[in-house]
Amino acid sequence: KAGVTQTPRYLIKTRGQQVTLSCSPISGHRSVSWYQQTPGQGLQFLFEYFSETQRNKGNFPGRFSGRQFSNSRSEMNVSTLELGDSALYLCASSWGLARGEQFFGPGTRLTVL
């Protein structure tokens, strides 16, 4: 069974631009969670989608948004990028809501210049 895939793996953008990251969960998984990982702040929860509905949302500004499609693939979008958005963005999938094991993708490394 293929694991969680994230595209692109690396991304360089400039301040003010917007970016869209993609996540394909493990086949059969209906929940997709997104995290931001930085050396200073650790792992911060962004949001979780389950069956195309946002179930949980972390404490991030409205510039961060996401969606989930009927095939459970998910995208997250960051608009008006700031230098502080530079981070590793991790996607994780699970069969049900995230109280069980989550399977992580390799992440997308976003650098904002």
Next chain:
Amino acid sequence: AQTVTQSQPEMSVQEAETVTLSCTYDTSESDYYLFWYKQPPSRQMILVIRQEAYKQQNATENRFSVNFQKAAKSFSLKISDSQLGDAAMYFCACSMDSNYQLIWGAGTKLIIKP
């Protein structure tokens, strides 16, 4: 506020020895789940071990075991017979509210000395 605290930013252990990583959490919930995840350098995060709060028996997975002290809100990870491949960041996480959102600790970097 619901929090997860890992007080050891870095730990080192000699290969083949045993090491214990600490984690404490704060919650008023009675139903929650606790996890230890491992993130090797430049590799994907994987689940090491999971503990349901209602279970009194400590979880064990091969060389990995936990010491779950519910009253003390402590959830430490013991790694026996440490191997070079155990070198990684270890994150403690708790799924503790009605939405089961995972709350993460800051992580402990584990160094294995050959």
